[in-house]
Amino acid sequence: MIKKTQIIGFNTSIEGTETFYSLNPASGANNEYVFPKATKEEVNTAAEKAAAAFQLYYKKSGEEKASFLEAIAEEISNTGVHLITVCSSETGLPPARIESERGRTVNQLKMFAALLREGSWVDARIDTAIPDRAPVPKPDIRYIQIAIGPVVVFGASNFPLAFSVAGGDTASALAAGCPVIVKAHSAHPATSSIIGKAIQTAAINTNMPDGVFSLLFGDGPAAGMELVKHPDIKAVGFTGSYKGGKALYDAAVSRPEPIPVYAEMGSSNPVFILPQAMNERGAAIAAGYAASITLGVGQFCTNPGLLFYKENESKFKNILKLEFEKANGGVMLAPAIYHSYTKAVEQQLHVNGVVQLATGAAAKGNESNYATPVLLATSSETFNNNPELSEEIFGPASITINTTGKKEMIEIAKKLSGHLTATIHGTEDELEEYKDLIHILEQKVGRLVINGFPTGVEVCSAMVHGGPFPATTDSKHTSVGTAAINRFTRPVCYQNMPDALLPAELRNKNTLGIWRLINGVRTNKDVE
Secondary structure (H helix, E strand, O other), X not given: OEEOOXXXXXXXXXXXXXXEEEEOXXXXXXXXXXXXXXXXXXXXXXXXXXXXXXXXXXXXOHHHHHHXXXXXXXXXXXXXXXXXXXXXXHHOOOHHHHHHHHHHHHHHHHHHHHHHHHOHHHOOEEEOOEOOOOOOOEOOEEEEEEEOOOEEEEOOOOOOOOOOOOOXXXXXXXXXXXXXXXXXXOOOHHHHHHHHHHHHHHHHHOOOOOOOEEEEOOOOOHHHHHHHHOOOOOEEEEEOOHHHHHHHHHHHHOOXXXXXXXXXXXXXXXXXXXXXXXXXXXXXXXXXXXXXXXXXXXXXXXXXXXXXXXOOOHHHHHHHHHXXXXXXXXXXOOHHHHHXXXXXXXXXXXXOOOEEEEEOEOOOOOOOOEEOOEEEEEEHHHHHHOHHXXXXXXOOEEEEEEEOOHHHHHHHHHHOOOOOEEEEEOOHHHHHHOHHHHHHHOOOOOEEEEOOOOOOOOOOOOOOOOOOOOOEOOOOOOOOOHHXXXXXXXXXXXXXXXXXXXXXXHOOOOOXXXXXXXXXXXEOOOOO
16 A cells, blocks of 8 residues: 655645545556545645745746746656556556647647747737826826736546646646646546656746645545635636536635636537538548547547437438447546446436437456447437437437438527537538528537547647536636636736836836737837
8 A cells, every 4th residue: 555645835744534545447446545635724734835835936937937837847758657557547548548648748838838938928018108198198007917826726537637737727827827736636646646746846846936836635525625715716727527617616706705717517519410511421420420429438528429410311320320339438537437427328318219329349358337339319309308418428428319401400509508619510512501500609619610520629829628608617718728828817007117117028128029019019129
């Protein structure tokens, strides 16, 4: 048995007497790592350290913060095969997937480091004074984005690296200048511990303030809720279920000082197939759709759970059925996730008018928590009369819905709630003809995909991984891409501030060479 500790700033702590084990979901047996649950005192210490660290950290230069992020990336790269072995034992994910995810985690840290080094992200705006303006003089006013304060991040179950301890929420918050406290996900605590140590080491080696990062463990909601309610915490990042995200949101907005919660809470990601595209490349669409549903055992938040197409296309339905029957399932990330998946499938099958169109390959061994892919089918009438059919099934399942054509597709689209993505397969002429559908869907989602599949989120400056409620709690922001930094900042302006006291980004001489809006003109020149 290897007992792990909380990471609180530059120290470790092991005050708690209640413990839980790391679990191997494939065997159903405990791993060798045991974790104490964070106590209320440890939560308070982490929050107080973060608040003290904030006073120093948010004033760090872009270069200093960039070096910190790059040091984290290097430490994670140096975790070697040990990280891969531990993560695979905790998640059931294959080593190749974990290696790929480590690369993504490292690259997004470097992406934010590059953003900081370039520096224009602060959106500096300068309106110079006009002292002789009539009837009243115009003051000198200068605007910039600054860090909001200590942030709590909840690790996600389905991406133990890229959306977890050093994932996008942590990277973007640290880039903004916010200390971070991570509540490790109980499905991969040993993996979280390895990454937490890497961040702690990087913080020490780059002379960051003690408390800029902490990592706490627990297998229930207690520590998480205490963090969200702590007065020193100023924002929350979360990826997970609707129930969990909404509970955190409700707690955060009911505080004496409400704080923002950026919660990604799931999505069914509807796909619409237009008739001509189906006729021309139905086989390719069917194969791609089956692969998209079952990728990662369906445990992606962008998994396409709803498919709409014109009825009487029996040829396509048969092709899709055959493709799905060839699809493999796999071990899910945790027993609770597996049980939720099987329960959700059973509930939809109990709806009158829903049939099981196809199932994928069953387990070949005796793996625990093995999810078999399931493809359901129903009519548009049944779908419209049973709103629960539009809810996300987290796992390798999807439901196909026959429609009568364009008019009905548009009516269904109007009734959809918020999603992370929507997809349309159509020819160029059809897309022009179905512009109304496009216009409706762009109001419902954060990313609209044309002739592709939503699984796979490119980490780049233009990506939007978000969407209207209930996909997220704030549709104005993204959790992937450089724009994610804006979740953890707020604007402040300085009026008639002496030049020497201004942030470097706002001084008359543009020593950083960044782009600024000066008297309404975007430029990288000095203020004249």
